[in-house]
Amino acid sequence: MPSFPAPLRAGRTAVIVPLVSAETAGLRSECEQIAALGPGIVDLVEWRVDRFEPAAHEGEIDAALAVIADLLPGMPILATYRTPAEEGRPELRPNPPAASPDLPDNYLALVARLARAQGVALVDVERSHTLAAAALDACRRAGTPVVLSEHHFDRALPADEVRAVFAAMAEAGASVAKLAVMPASASDVTELMYATSLAAEESEVPLIAIAMGGLGQVTRVAAPAFGSCATYCTVAAASAPGQVPAREAREAVDRLDAARD
Numbered sequence: 001m002p003s004f005p006a007p008l009r010a011g012r013t014a015v016i017v018p019l020v021s022a023e024t025a026g027l028r029s030e031c032e033q034i035a036a037l038g039p040g041i042v043d044l045v046e047w048r049v050d051r052f053e054p055a056a057h058e059g060e061i062d063a064a065l066a067v068i069a070d071l072l073p074g075m076p077i078l079a080t081y082r083t084p085a086e087e088g089r090p091e092l093r094p095n096p097p098a099a100s101p102d103l104p105d106n107y108l109a110l111v112a113r114l115a116r117a118q119g120v121a122l123v124d125v126e127r128s129h130t131l132a133a134a135a136l137d138a139c140r141r142a143g144t145p146v147v148l149s150e151h152h153f154d155r156a157l158p159a160d161e162v163r164a165v166f167a168a169m170a171e172a173g174a175s176v177a178k179l180a181v182m183p184a185s186a187s188d189v190t191e192l193m194y195a196t197s198l199a200a201e202e203s204e205v206p207l208i209a210i211a212m213g214g215l216g217q218v219t220r221v222a223a224p225a226f227g228s229c230a231t232y233c234t235v236a237a238a239s240a241p242g243q244v245p246a247r248e249a250r251e252a253v254d255r256l257d258a259a260r261d
Ligand SMILES: O=C1C[C@@](O)(C(=O)O)C[C@@H](O)[C@@H]1O
Pocket: 018, 046, 048, 080, 082, 124, 149, 180, 210, 212, 232, 233, 239, 240, 241, 243
């Protein structure tokens, strides 16, 4: 049985809603829409720092986190800076304090900064980043658990690769291991689900497996049926293709969680 870092919980599939606004007014509106859903629907918000233009200015990170905390008191925040290599917004440069102007150093400094920030419960680190090991280390030193992520926007992976990726992520020190792929067929989707169910049996960390796009939507509503512990959903704009509204996902995953008991 994997050990679940707070705020994730064994037996309850986490409904995560990304906040994708480029500016503070939009961020407020997204938080208000989540608040309007009432308690018990959304477990976690993912703040997509790469989409937020003011993040390029010192001081704005804390200010944005304070906005989220004010409108969604007690809501755990997963902080994600997605780089261009994993379809982040290329025109934005993260500009954490004392960072050098080139992206790799900035990535590390930004991740470390987010890991120490008030209100951040989890930080996303891209496994493919050249500084992933250092970023993981920075999070470990800050005492903040990491969602280690890998995306394939152009293909799905065969089952043995899926299992190898999850095993390597756990080995690297992930608190949660996440893989998102783009399927080209129904069998790509079922292969991801099959491989994840096997990986989940042997994994010491919780797993998240996503097949993006319409074909893969089943992975977002059926996550607990195949060993995936969370699903990324929408209240307003989607952050990736195939995401479903949070309320619908909550209903579906709650039903499947209950059926497992
Ligand atoms: O990595 C992920 C998963 C995701 O790409 C998805 O497919 O739902 C959405 C992103 O916001 C998040 O960072």
